[in-house]
Structure formats: structure tokens, C-alpha cells
């Protein structure tokens with residue numbers, strides 16, 4: 001029995017393969033669009049994953065062949081009225097994405113089809129993005145009279161620069177996987193995004209778990225501050241790595257010409 005079997009989700013599936021968890025958004029009739037229930041379940045799964053040391057990496061993907069996630073659920077968005085309701089909705093979505101971005105383990109979005117609006121914003125909250133060849137990515141919110149409100153205006157500009165981000169946001173155009181790769185929006189393009197994501201996760205999981213977590217935190221915190229403070233964070237995290245057993249093991253294994261065996265201690 002895996003740790004997830006005791007939970008029941010309606011719009012998500014979560015599977016555990018050793019220390020790797022695969023979270024699948026599953027709303028087949030709506031191209032996996034994020035409604036309130038999906039967002040609440042995503043928040044719940046994020047908390048479970050964050051609190052469980054068994055899980056060392058997470059892949060997020062969409063169910064079926066056509067879509068990763070086709071955005072926030074437009075039929076729910078259409079019910080919104082007034083500044084405050086809109087703001088609350090954006091803050092709630094941002095919270096969910098922030099929870100994923102702050103997970104202390106590496107996360108990979110396996111973009112197996114459309115990643116639009118809130119779907120791309122979900123992928124942007126992950127550390128690494130792997131797109132299938134047929135994937136299409138974009139932030140079409142302005143075509144609906146909205147703007148990307150689940151972190152897209154901020155995370156996209158930080159990832160690919162404000163010029164490219166504004167091109168995507170203002171034109172509302174979709175890009176195919178190869179163009180997304182050329183602009184740094186995705187890290188890999190593959191025939192099968194999920195398979196490739198698993199391979200990337202395997203590469204990651206060979207490394208020292210505490211170092212992975214601290215490296216992620218240093219990059220994340222550094223992006224939110226000045227270079228000077230970011231370098232301080234980096235030095236602090238480096239110091240914390242040096243205090244681990246895994247550092248002793250990693251360096252001893254290299255010098256002893258053997259494979260390291262990390263314990264996350």
C-alpha cells in the first residue's frame with residue numbers, strides 16, 4: 001500500500017513509484033481544466049507530498065493524449081463578478097501554484113498536450129518542463145478579457161525574460177514544443193513527455209536529496225531578491241550541505257572511485 005491509497009480524489013490521480021510520485025490532473029470532459037475542486041485537491045496533494053519524506057520527486061501531468069491542462073475552468077470563471085471576487089480567485093490560484101513551487105523536492109511538468117492559461121501557470125510552478133512534440137503552450141487569458149492570474153505574469157517573465165513573456169501574454173498565441181524549447185520555456189521535447197520526465201527524475205534522484213532541496217531553495221529565493229542577498233543564501237545553503245552525511249559520502253565515494261550511496265542525512 002502506498003501513502004496515497006488512503007486518500008480519495010475526484011479530479012486527480014496520484015501514483016507512487018518508489019520515491020517518485022506522479023500526479024495526473026483528470027477531468028477528461030474539460031481537457032483537464034482547473035476548477036475549484038481541482039485546485040482544492042491540488043493544494044491537498046501538495047500538502048501531503050510536502051509532509052512525506054518518502055516522496056523525493058514529483059511529476060505533474062494531464063490525463064489523456066490531448067491536454068496537460070487547458071487552463072482554469074472557463075465556465076467557473078464566467079460566474080465571477082466584481083473586483084473582489086476576481087482578486088480572491090487569483091489569490092486562491094496563486095496559493096496553489098506557490099505551494100507547488102515551494103515544495104522541497106524537485107518537480108517536473110510532463111506537458112503531454114495543451115498547456116494553456118492556468119495550465120501553463122501550473123507547469124511554470126514546476127522546476128523543469130518536458131513537452132511532448134505535439135504540445136501547445138500559451139497564455140490566452142487576454143483573449144477572454146483577463147490576464148494570467150495564477151502567477152503567469154510573474155513566473156513567465158522570470159523564466160524567459162519580460163520581452164518574450166509579453167509577446168506570449170499580449171498576442172495570446174500558442175507556441176509548439178520546438179518554439180517553446182528555443183525560448184527556454186521548456187527544458188526538453190520528447191515523443192513521450194511522461195517517459196522522458198521519468199528519465200529526468202531518475203537522473204535527479206541519483207543525487208544527494210538534501211543538496212537537491214537546498215539547491216532548489218537557493219535558486220528560488222535568489223530569484224526573489226538582490227544578487228548580494230542571493231549569494232548569501234547560496235553560501236548558507238552550501239554550508240548546510242557541508243554539514244550533511246551525504247556530503248561526506250559523496251566526496252568519499254568520488255575519492256574512493258566508487259558510486260555514492262546517499263541516505264538524505
Ligand SMILES: C/C=C/C(=O)SCCNC(=O)CCNC(=O)[C@H](O)C(C)(C)COP(=O)(O)OP(=O)(O)OC[C@H]1O[C@@H](n2cnc3c(N)ncnc32)[C@H](O)[C@@H]1OP(=O)(O)O
Nearest residue numbers: 029030031033070071072073074114116117118140149150
Ligand atoms: C488565471 C487563469 C485563467 C485561465 O486559465 S483562462 C482559460 C485559458 N484557457 C483557454 O482559453 C483554453 C480554452 N480551451 C480551448 O481553447 C480549446 O478547448 C482547445 C484549443 C484547448 C482545444 O480545442 P478543441 O480540440 O476544439 O476542444 P474543445 O471542444 O474546445 O474542448 C473539449 C471540451 O473541453 C472543454 N474545455 C476546454 N478548455 C476548457 C476550459 N479552460 N475550461 C472549461 N472547459 C474547457 C470544452 O468546453 C469542451 O467541452 P464540451 O465537450 O462540453 O463542449
